[in-house]
Ligand code: ADP
């Protein structure tokens with residue numbers, strides 16, 4: 364099977380509403396919503412770095428798009444389309460069919476059509492660029508947190524990292540517990556409805572890809588504020604809650620790969636009900652830096668750092 368047959372077979376579908384031209388020409392042609400702003404983000408997944416070579420290809424297709432949609436969600440954007448740049452070591456049709464199935468399922472569920480891309484031979488590498496829209500001035504940014512705002516997080520944290528530790532052999536879980544954690548790691552659900560519902564309510568937002576310490580840190584830096592974070596308030600699964608305290612803190616604070624949304628909002632703000640649990644985890648303060656405390660307000664010396672590809 365050649366490059367163009369492969370594209371036609373797995374990645375080309377009739378253009379949908381809002382897309383004049385999709386896959387198949389030199390460029391895609393999109394119809395902008397009058398007055399809206401474009402929001403654009405890219406994320407690359409490299410084998411061995413971001414995923415294990417043994418991962419189910421359908422889950423990989425899902426996750427490659429999910430991590431990108433999570434950036435749109437964090438900004439409160441409505442998805443409009445995405446491109447897929449794919450390097451494949453060889454044409455493995457069973458792998459491609461499964462990968463495409465996972466990818467399209469999330470694309471359809473998110474009303475985010477595949478509009479183009481590039482395909483080349485090489486070490487397995489998946490780079491997606493997502494395009495979204497938001498009304499002018501309504502994109503949620505990292506820079507808007509104000510002193511006194513409460514800090515909230517969606518869903519639960521830490522399970523993806525817990526599953527990674529099982530693969531690394533530092534944690535043992537029984538079958539059902541491991542399956543649950545593994546779904547968190549391999550099939551994160553981007554919080555698109557929540558992000559859009561937070562337009563005009565949240566003062567700042569970020570998605571948790573590298574761990575709460577680092578990602579909340581981005582809000583603090585961009586907003587030039589500090590914060591107090593209650594580590595005991597961080598929402599966690601029963602499986603994670605059964606682990607030793609040191610494992611829990613590592614997974615919750617420095618885990619990453621959660622793809623939940625951290626946002627700040629004024630005290631008393633009416634938070635949207637999108638079916639996703641929201642938990643208050645701290646407060647924005649004037650004094651710079653992040654102070655991690657326990658439920659009694661005592662300082663927690665965690666000694667942890669968030670993930671950074673170029674720091675060991
Ligand atoms: P060009 O050489 O003009 O850049 P390509 O030959 O790379 O075009 O791609 C042909 C068409 O297929 C283009 O519309 C491109 O966007 C699309 N395409 C290529 N690879 C993919 C892919 N992995 N997923 C979706 N569309 C793709």
Ligand code: MG
Pocket residue numbers: 480481
């Ligand atoms: Mg090309």
